[in-house]
Amino acid sequence: xxxxxxxxxxxxxxxxxxxxxxxxxxxxxxxxxxxxxxxxxxxxxxxxxxxxxxxxxxxxxxxxxxxxxxxxxxxxxxxxxxxxxxxxxxxxxxxxxxxxxxxxxxxxxxxxxxxxxxxxxxxxxxxxxxxxxxxxxxxxxxxxxxxxxxxxxxxxxxxxxxxxxxxxxxxxxxxxxxxxxxxxxxxxxxxxxxxxxxxxxxxxxxxxxxxxxxxxxxxxxxxxxxxxxxxxxxxxxxxxxxxxxxxxxxxxxxxxxxxxxxxxxxxxxxxxxxxxxxxxxxxxxxxxxxxxxxxxxxxxxxxxxxxxxxxxxxxxxxxxxxxxxxxx
Amino acid sequence: xxxxxxxxxxxxxxxxxxxxxxxxxxxxxxxxxxxxxxxxxxxxxxxxxxxxxxxxxxxxxxxxxxxxxxxxxxxxxxxxxxxxxxxxxxxxxxxxxxxxxxxxxxxxxxxxxxxxxxxxxxxxxxxxxxxxxxxxxxxxxxxxxxxxxxxxxxxxxxxxxxxxxxxxxxxxxxxxxxxxxxxxxxxxxxxxxxxxxxxxxxxxxxxxxxxxxxxxxxxxxxxxxxxxxxxxxxxxxxxxxxxxxxxxxxxxxxxxxxxxxxxxxxxxxxxxxxxxxxxxxxxxxxxxxxxxxxxxxxxxxxxxxxxxxxxxxxxxxxxxx
Amino acid sequence: xxxxxxxxxxxxxxxxxxxxxxxxxxxxxxxxxxxxxxxxxxxxxxxxxxxxxxxxxxxxxxxxxxxxxxxxxxxxxxxxxxxxxxxxxxxxxxxxxxxxxxxxxxxxxxxxxxxxxxxxxxxxxxxxxxxxxxxxxxxxxxxxxxxxxxxxxxxxxxxxxxxxxxxxxxxxxxxxxxxxxxxxxxxxxxxxxxxxxxxxxxxxxxxxxxxxxxxxxxxxxxxxxxxxxxxxxxxxxxxxxxxxxxxxxxxxxxxxxxxxxxxxxxxxxxxxxxxxxxxxxxxxxxxxxxxxxxxxxxxxxxxxxxxxxxxxxxxxxxxxxxxxxxxxxxxxx
Numbered sequence: 001x002x003x004x005x006x007x008x009x010x011x012x013x014x015x016x017x018x019x020x021x022x023x024x025x026x027x028x029x030x031x032x033x034x035x036x037x038x039x040x041x042x043x044x045x046x047x048x049x050x051x052x053x054x055x056x057x058x059x060x061x062x063x064x065x066x067x068x069x070x071x072x073x074x075x076x077x078x079x080x081x082x083x084x085x086x087x088x089x090x091x092x093x094x095x096x097x098x099x100x101x102x103x104x105x106x107x108x109x110x111x112x113x114x115x116x117x118x119x120x121x122x123x124x125x126x127x128x129x130x131x132x133x134x135x136x137x138x139x140x141x142x143x144x145x146x147x148x149x150x151x152x153x154x155x156x157x158x159x160x161x162x163x164x165x166x167x168x169x170x171x172x173x174x175x176x177x178x179x180x181x182x183x184x185x186x187x188x189x190x191x192x193x194x195x196x197x198x199x200x201x202x203x204x205x206x207x208x209x210x211x212x213x214x215x216x217x218x219x220x221x222x223x224x225x226x227x228x229x230x231x232x233x234x235x236x237x238x239x240x241x242x243x244x245x246x247x248x249x250x251x252x253x254x255x256x257x258x259x260x261x262x263x264x265x266x267x268x269x270x271x272x273x274x275x276x277x278x279x280x281x282x283x284x285x286x287x288x289x290x291x292x293x294x295x296x297x298x299x300x301x302x303x304x305x306x307x308x309x310x311x312x313x314x315x316x317x318x319x320x321x322x323x324x325x326x327x328x
Numbered sequence: 329x330x331x332x333x334x335x336x337x338x339x340x341x342x343x344x345x346x347x348x349x350x351x352x353x354x355x356x357x358x359x360x361x362x363x364x365x366x367x368x369x370x371x372x373x374x375x376x377x378x379x380x381x382x383x384x385x386x387x388x389x390x391x392x393x394x395x396x397x398x399x400x401x402x403x404x405x406x407x408x409x410x411x412x413x414x415x416x417x418x419x420x421x422x423x424x425x426x427x428x429x430x431x432x433x434x435x436x437x438x439x440x441x442x443x444x445x446x447x448x449x450x451x452x453x454x455x456x457x458x459x460x461x462x463x464x465x466x467x468x469x470x471x472x473x474x475x476x477x478x479x480x481x482x483x484x485x486x487x488x489x490x491x492x493x494x495x496x497x498x499x500x501x502x503x504x505x506x507x508x509x510x511x512x513x514x515x516x517x518x519x520x521x522x523x524x525x526x527x528x529x530x531x532x533x534x535x536x537x538x539x540x541x542x543x544x545x546x547x548x549x550x551x552x553x554x555x556x557x558x559x560x561x562x563x564x565x566x567x568x569x570x571x572x573x574x575x576x577x578x579x580x581x582x583x584x585x586x587x588x589x590x591x592x593x594x595x596x597x598x599x600x601x602x603x604x605x606x607x608x609x610x611x612x613x614x615x616x617x618x619x620x621x622x623x624x625x626x627x628x629x630x631x632x633x634x635x636x637x638x639x640x641x642x643x644x645x646x647x648x649x
Numbered sequence: 650x651x652x653x654x655x656x657x658x659x660x661x662x663x664x665x666x667x668x669x670x671x672x673x674x675x676x677x678x679x680x681x682x683x684x685x686x687x688x689x690x691x692x693x694x695x696x697x698x699x700x701x702x703x704x705x706x707x708x709x710x711x712x713x714x715x716x717x718x719x720x721x722x723x724x725x726x727x728x729x730x731x732x733x734x735x736x737x738x739x740x741x742x743x744x745x746x747x748x749x750x751x752x753x754x755x756x757x758x759x760x761x762x763x764x765x766x767x768x769x770x771x772x773x774x775x776x777x778x779x780x781x782x783x784x785x786x787x788x789x790x791x792x793x794x795x796x797x798x799x800x801x802x803x804x805x806x807x808x809x810x811x812x813x814x815x816x817x818x819x820x821x822x823x824x825x826x827x828x829x830x831x832x833x834x835x836x837x838x839x840x841x842x843x844x845x846x847x848x849x850x851x852x853x854x855x856x857x858x859x860x861x862x863x864x865x866x867x868x869x870x871x872x873x874x875x876x877x878x879x880x881x882x883x884x885x886x887x888x889x890x891x892x893x894x895x896x897x898x899x900x901x902x903x904x905x906x907x908x909x910x911x912x913x914x915x916x917x918x919x920x921x922x923x924x925x926x927x928x929x930x931x932x933x934x935x936x937x938x939x940x941x942x943x944x945x946x947x948x949x950x951x952x953x954x955x956x957x958x959x960x961x962x963x964x965x966x967x968x969x970x971x972x973x974x975x976x977x978x979x980x981x982x
Contacts, residue, residue, distance in 0.1 A: 161475020463948025632780020
């Protein structure tokens, strides 16, 4: 039985190898490493990347860890470097996901850059941002205060405590409240890990602990369903406004039922598209101008040379009224 | 002639090890035929770098499992994270930077000793004790830091943490290889080694013969913890910051590596050479799958299947003989 | 090794201890936070405990038998995927609810084949199966979640029956059936005997393989039942589903007094253990302890309870010996 298993393994590996080698070796390769595979947000980025690959004549590789483990992410990045992929973009779980390999990549003339989540001090070539972290934090707070008033108590449910981009958004939320809405009580963030059930439990406990709670912000897209469900189960629709960085598809049911008042996001498909375009630009040695027109994207994309940030655009706000126009 | 004679002796002594060799041969052949470009220095470096943490932790796990008494250490991952965090926080508190490795090793040692004391002195089963300490250690690492990576790693460790000699990463060369060599020598040539095997094989008889089973267990769990502390230090010097989740998933992976390496779950059988080979096999397998473009979601399934298949084969051979 | 073949009606020391700790925790939290002892909050705690209660029941049987299963969370996940897809396809909630335990039982058969028939030690076999099942979850979900599922199942699982949500009745029924099986059927006696000593059980003619096989199927069925309630309550299936449940279940069951080496078990202990864990998680958040400290508390509690029991046991024996010596007139220590 074991012999059979080994021979099947060898056979399938050979098959895979021949299929792989059938790829044209001369097209430049652009890779994107998400924080985790298997969530709709990054799947949308993958779709965008595939579209851009077709448009710009590159090979697009999408490979990511199955759980938010920076070691696994680092291993994938290092493998891509060893394979000689020309441009590698990473949505870093945190700076250590690429810090050890930045020098290695430079030595092999591989363009290593970040997308969706940044590691600013790491020496990355560029950061393809969906919106500024500050803009994201501010928009969520502003929209929430519009709905609950500026004397309200608002809770935060995040995913992993170790995700640097999520923590950056929370930081800007806290700054915004301190600066503009001093009478708003923003509760300390609670961390639910990666499951919607845990997010629901923590949200339910939060609602119980604070009967005057007016809003809950779901920071990680994995916490969106949990937060919304907790509001519905507690019968607090209308009394507690849920929101988060959730895709329209995920948020649609909750926006319609009223547990979510709004959702803030950008189009991850466009972000994936832009990421691959940026990779191609880096491979071709082109620099970014202050305003870039990207074939295939309607709006112009701004670039800040000082911080090395390529900005997709302002965050979009989805509500019950406009959510049906979007399909991601 | 001697090759086949040696192989059949190995086959009879430990089927799992033989299967491990067989898997290695199969994997090597697959790579040679499928994508020879993989067999480059850069890949070797990559494999060994990722194998370093797993190797150190698996060695500790193997020692603990070998010594029997339903030995297992589920807390190794939490130990790695907490030792790394403790190291950086000690530096932040003013401890001289040159003592960083000492802090990590000591922290790991003490955390492991807690396990050992609860298991040997209070006679609570290892699965439960280490489950409790797993929750405590990994939780402490996260709650003390709030999830944020701790900076403050001195600059002079980075060239060691990220450096290579030839194609072999320095931490692997200077930590993993000596650790395994020492462990192998200890197990094969010293009375400590014979005690460990005796304890694993039949604890009751071991006690009757006068082996200090409890003291040995405490020491083993402390050593396991110290190895985890060492892995924490490696993570610091490689990543450049103290990550509170540096050890995530290591407990199950190290157990898998130890079992694939021929260590019997009830103790008394197996050796560190097998664990070494198993660790490398697992990392190489992951790397090869990535290079072949196979989606990462298949890795954990393949490893799981491998574990079941190898143990099934081992079990089948026993029933036949 | 101390054995209790027939779970006696009197409460064991551990159960009493747990009940006391639960009470103390409830009192402390009620005093520290005015929102703890409200009907809403306690209902929330109950709801949060559903999956763990069911999976813990299966785990209790497995541990009592001398085995374990680290893949239970992912088994629940696989069942949840099937339930979710059936819901999306518009199948009636009643049938969908039944499909959960069915799928769970089928997966239980697979696990049983590997561990029981393949005779691989349970911890190792289920470790390998954990990886296989996880990959299956990823592959079946295909990079998406099952989100915003229709709430037909939700109405079914939260429908009140004689004043209490149907969840409570189902869980009570499950525990009741298992309790009956343990006390009144040969299966129960055999299970405990196997946990006590598998060799002796085999020698006395017990069909060990069949009993072990059945236990894995029952555990799988309970995981599938948990999946029904999960999908009904949370209406979302993502690939990390159930990832912490296996270890939590083991912790709760051991906390409740079921020994890890088998031979005796305590269903009441499991219930108390699950409640204690959930009450702590809920109460800590209510009094303002950040969520990141919850695992530390769980681990600390586990170690504390076990240590205290051993030490108190030793204290008891020490005192017993003292009394014995005094009676014998050998002077005081």
